[in-house]
Amino acid sequence: MAGAALLVAATVLVLEREPAVTAQPVGVVPARTAPFGPAKSRDLRPGAPPKLRTGGTVPVRLDLPARTATAPVVPVGTGPGGALVVPDPPQTVGWWEPGALAGSGTGTVVIAGHVDSRVAGIGILAVLPELAVGEPVVLTGDDGRAVRYRVAARREFGKAALPADTFARTGPPRLVLVTCGGRFDPATRSYEDNIVVYAEPV
Amino acid sequence: MTTRLTRAAAGTVLAALALTGAAACGSGSDQAPPAPTGSAAPAPGGATPAPGGQASDATREAFGQANQGALGLVALGGLGTDKGVGDQVTGLAPDLTSQGQALLDQVKQAASAQGVALGDQLDAQQQALIADLQARNGQPFDAAWLQAAQSALQQARDAADAVLNDPNASADAKAAAQQALAQLDALAAKISAASSSAGASTPGSVNAGSGGQAAGSDDVLPVVLAGSGLVLLGAAGAAGVRARRSRA
Numbered sequence: 001m002a003g004a005a006l007l008v009a010a011t012v013l014v015l016e017r018e019p020a021v022t023a024q025p026v027g028v029v030p031a032r033t034a035p036f037g038p039a040k041s042r043d044l045r046p047g048a049p050p051k052l053r054t055g056g057t058v059p060v061r062l063d064l065p066a067r068t069a070t071a072p073v074v075p076v077g078t079g080p081g082g083a084l085v086v087p088d089p090p091q092t093v094g095w096w097e098p099g100a101l102a103g104s105g106t107g108t109v110v111i112a113g114h115v116d117s118r119v120a121g122i123g124i125l126a127v128l129p130e131l132a133v134g135e136p137v138v139l140t141g142d143d144g145r146a147v148r149y150r151v152a153a154r155r156e157f158g159k160a161a162l163p164a165d166t167f168a169r170t171g172p173p174r175l176v177l178v179t180c181g182g183r184f185d186p187a188t189r190s191y192e193d194n195i196v197v198y199a200e201p202v
Numbered sequence: 203m204t205t206r207l208t209r210a211a212a213g214t215v216l217a218a219l220a221l222t223g224a225a226a227c228g229s230g231s232d233q234a235p236p237a238p239t240g241s242a243a244p245a246p247g248g249a250t251p252a253p254g255g256q257a258s259d260a261t262r263e264a265f266g267q268a269n270q271g272a273l274g275l276v277a278l279g280g281l282g283t284d285k286g287v288g289d290q291v292t293g294l295a296p297d298l299t300s301q302g303q304a305l306l307d308q309v310k311q312a313a314s315a316q317g318v319a320l321g322d323q324l325d326a327q328q329q330a331l332i333a334d335l336q337a338r339n340g341q342p343f344d345a346a347w348l349q350a351a352q353s354a355l356q357q358a359r360d361a362a363d364a365v366l367n368d369p370n371a372s373a374d375a376k377a378a379a380q381q382a383l384a385q386l387d388a389l390a391a392k393i394s395a396a397s398s399s400a401g402a403s404t405p406g407s408v409n410a411g412s413g414g415q416a417a418g419s420d421d422v423l424p425v426v427l428a429g430s431g432l433v434l435l436g437a438a439g440a441a442g443v444r445a446r447r448s449r450a
Contacts, residue, residue, distance in 0.1 A: 055337030077401030105330025180411030
């Protein structure tokens, strides 16, 4: 009798659960059209771009100081099917290499990581639904430079509705952290949504 | 190659001139917002009234925009020529430079004829983009350059689209913009193809989760319950068999 009851309970669990990761929208997404100040360099002849102000740095480590969470950052690109290539280990995150460098004066630094993995468990970016506005985020570059950001906003989008300007190459500098969220479909082993956290340089 | 480049550059110039023509019509279109033109602090490559110039603010703004875009294309093309390592970038960068330089020359000439003086510096955002690219080398440079070139060309195409969608633009301006759009599309298509093969195109999706644990969908609990149930049922069955044997 008890064995049959347990079997029934297991069946009910499998059939009735609606597993999901939800993230309430918070904050104000940094504007993409904020004005820039006047140019500082006066040596910009067409065809011969000179050395300008210091560029950014290739991020190699992500820190969420308020959560004592750290992850290595590896460069990633866009796959042949058009999807961002995300590192398999969920404790590692990927930096979209064609996008902005950490500390760059323009554009979006995109960092993405798995919220979880069937074989390796929960990912470091599973905390995205909990990040609060104002919380610090630090990217450390391969030159040792620490580039500091503060969380400005969080949004959840259907995967097909992820805004193209998430990867904006121009506009004011910002950091975007992306992972998966929404309802989990056990059949396809995938989530329906993306959770996006926007952060501004400090 | 030269003929093709010349035609492409001419198309880009037409787009710029069409843009100025549309702006001169005094349209209130908000699809191509003008660069700030405060007289105290003009954009670095922007437009300022030349002594005796009669151009309206809208015309100066449009010239300034076109000039700024051309400066950006030239700088980007020059950087790609200098630092590109792959065939795609080293092949496409001179095209970008040629189009940008031809546009620059034509816009300056047209602006001068209307008494508008144009600057020759990149704005802060363009400078930051160039600095970002200069910090990279090798394949990472090529990937970032292709993405930046795509972005710059898209902005130029958006400007041409704005002319086409402006109800106040003249028929000549729209025809010129249409022609320019076709030329821009040709180069943009090449850069887009190169970006895709280099893994530098803008991602269309992010698939970042396959376990379900974060959603509370790990399979452990159902498996434990089902396993326990089977064990109990098996044990009960075995006990029943033993009981029947012992009675027999």
